[in-house]
Amino acid sequence: MAADQTSIVVPPSLSAKVVGSFAYLTVKDRLPTILTKVIDTIHRNKNKFFEEYGEEGIQAEKQTISLLSKLRNELQTDKPIVALNDGLADADSWNRYLLRQQGLQGDQEVVSWFKSPWLFVECYMYRKIQEALWLNPPISDYDVFNEGKTQSFFESQQAIMTLCTYFEGISKNIDDISEHHLQLHFNQLLKVSLWGNKCDLSISAGMENSQKSSPIDSLVSLQPFILVDHSDAVWSTLISTRRQQQSGKACSTRVDIVLDNAGFELVTDLVLADFLVSFGLAHEVRFLGKSFPWFVSDVTSNDFHWTIRQTMAANHKWMSQRGVQWQRYVKEGVWSYHDHPFWTQPHEFCDMATEAPDLYATLQEANLVLFKGDLNYRKLAGDRDWDHTAGFEAALRGFGPAPLCSLRTLKANIQVGLQPGQGSKLSSQDPDWMTSGKYAVIQFYSPNSEQ
Structure with a gap:
């Protein structure tokens, strides 16, 4: 409600x-x-x-x-x-x-x-x-941030190979995997995508945003740093449609991913989307990115398609295999990339229905919308001085085109939806907890249900 x-x-x-x-x-x-x-x-x-x-x-x-x-x-x-x-x-x-x-x-x-x-x-x-x-053709289309984005991808090669090898291991049992194990793998890849958001060039002013360690092996040690974890609610949203389909009901699931950073984070988003399609949790994934270079490392159409091509061309069997599959998804229309002027404007998302009604109506057709990263969180909650215990739904101020989830590592001094005392305890332990990227949230809201 x-x-x-x-x-x-x-x-x-x-x-x-x-x-x-x-x-x-x-x-x-x-x-x-x-x-x-x-x-x-x-x-x-x-x-x-x-x-x-x-x-x-x-x-x-x-x-x-x-x-x-x-x-x-x-x-x-x-x-x-x-x-x-x-x-x-x-x-x-x-x-x-x-x-x-x-x-x-x-x-x-x-x-x-x-x-x-x-x-x-x-x-x-x-x-x-x-x-x-x-204003200065012929260099109007030059991406001043491209060098850093491509460097992030190449410096994260080992982590990308590890992730693609992990995917290959779980996809071998695609036909007889139990729902319980499917949920475990979903939680793993959702959190890989979450922590991929640590790789942000704008927060480091363009210095370093590659992933060196194994993204799977680090999940257990990172779990205590997730301050709010609504991953079960995200899973429930996806599995309910899958169950309906398995019971013979005609239904199709669409997941929209509002992207954040190119480089390693984008690869984690692509792997998550691949998992959703491969295991019948989504039939269509729409990737929503920026129409021009933005916040140093944000994904543009060029970054999206370049990343798929580079993954295809990798000298690693499982990595290149994923790239080939991703290109197939794009060719068949299972995956698609979209931009909209609203994403590169300063509006809070509660203004979307008024300022960009066409975009809002499009999001309403999704079964789930994943919002990646810090800037999207700031726009979801309005980048305001909220009390940490203010509800996520309250901070959204009426924005709710579809069930939505924010996957965000904290890099700005705004955070809602915490338990009483949680924020003050964090402040006493770590004064920089809201801005260091060390902590994260998986926050879910559905306009169709009570929180």
């Missing part, structure tokens, strides 16, 4: 205006570092631009760097946020959002980098990176 929205006191948005907060340190230190790396990457590739486009490429490189340097200066000196004027299709939506922020802040404060909602200004920075490239 939906929560009574009128009874919920909605806390303020997290913001860099709180000096010393994680939002403040992100805007002060991490975002300028990311911009500097973007500028360096474009400069390092100027010879490539010259080889491909001649003098036009060099001119585009210089002008893009000039725009990004100006952006960095505006960020560091807390200048007002300015409207977008690049003619891209989403500019009007962004500018309407900015006007709303100006209305909310009134005459007391301008909408600036340090005085506005953290979620908004962080998203705005990535949108402005896209603007700087877009």
Whole structure:
């Protein structure tokens, strides 16, 4: 059942205006570092631009760097946020959002980098990176984060091979596996996908996000760090449809995965999706990603298809076999990749039904929606200063197109749905528990049932 929205006191948005907060340190230190790396990457590739486009490429490189340097200066000196004027299709939506922020802040404060909602200004920075490239053809389509994403994939090869070998072992018994063992394997792969979210380039400002150790072997030692674990509820949602099908009822299960990071995390998502299809827990999986490079390591269409091709080409029997199967799923339409402008905008997800009704209606057709990662969690809960004991459903503020689950390692100072005293105990044991990526949650909500 939906929560009574009128009874919920909605806390303020997290913001860099709180000096010393994680939002403040992100805007002060991490975002300028990311911009500097973007500028360096474009400069390092100027010879490539010259080889491909001649003098036009060099001119585009210089002008893009000039725009990004100006952006960095505006960020560091807390200048007002300015409207977008690049003619891209989403500019009007962004500018309407900015006007709303100006209305909310009134005459007391301008909408600036340090005085506005953290979620908004962080998203705005990535949108402005896209603007700087877009305004400078012929390098408009250049992915400034591609090098880090591909490096993450290649440096995680051993872990990927281990995961594909594990999958091969369980798929040998595909016809006579018991429901109990099926659930055990599902829980394993759901948690591999969860912990894959530790591999995040935006939190490390682009430094390191590969997986070196065996993702299966580490699950037992990581279990105590899962603060909320609703994996049984996720399993119940999937198995109920499978049972209906086995009893002769005509039904089809669709799982949507709202992706986060490319590299190793994406591979864990693909393996989980492969398991769901192979064992009849889903008949269709839709992967929802970004329409342009975003938050350093987020998945784009290019990343999705590149990862499948690289897995196919691997010099490892079980890894390449999975890649071939994934390509087959895509060709047959069992798997599909989709992006939407809403995913690269600053809106909280409770605004989706109004701002992107077509996307909301599409999600309503899914039997389960998995939201990967920290940014999706921030948008699910509105990136607000919630009490840790506030309910997950309450924080969603009416968002519930379908049964949904957040798989997230904590990298921002927001967390709801904890038991009384759990948050204060964690704070006394580990002051950085909300931002280190050491802890995780599997949080489930279904609009069809009471929590």
